[in-house]
Amino acid sequence: MGCCSGRCMLIFLCTLQLITALERQVFDFLGYQxxxxxxxxxxxIMVILGLFGTIQYRPRYVVLYLLWTLLWVAWNVFVSCLYLDLGGLSKDSDILSLGVSPHHSWWKGNGPSCERRDLPATGWQSLENPELVTALGCWLEYQYIEVLHCIVQLLISLLGFVYACYVVSTFTEEEDSFNFIGEFHHPSKPSQLIF
Incomplete structure (x- = not known):
């Protein structure tokens, strides 16, 4: 079973997307987002389906991955705009936590080289968490870390989209060239049927 360069590259990109999505999932769980x-x-799930479709030569799964990639790109652009306070969005809103909890990005208090200080809040006595947590002296602020996550996802997704288009076209060309009698049809040679 040979592996063409486009197919192998899509397998690599899907694997990389799977790893980065799992990493992102862990930090979103830590932040209750x-x-x-x-x-x-x-x-x-969609990356696994795209990976399966690429490995098993199933163009329908790869097309499903392609369609999802467009939504994934839109999602990452939205999250980037949210954390950068663009388009009337605010990183302090509770959109990502669905209004269920007051939690924000895990990176807000745990960023690289941040000094964490717990400050008592006198006006917040009725809430479950009576302390305000502030992070001072961060090497990189949390919103930029989240935007960097989105940029990495965007770059991998755009490359994955291009290679998935190529793989789908390759798979459909291979299906079209097969004549269902047991041989491949080559355009330069006329097929001969032997009875």
């Missing part, structure tokens, strides 16, 4: 958890779960 429920909407990204659900979207990441769908991403993991």
């Amino acid at each position: 429920w909407l990204p958890i659900m979207i990441n779960f769908l991403q993991i």
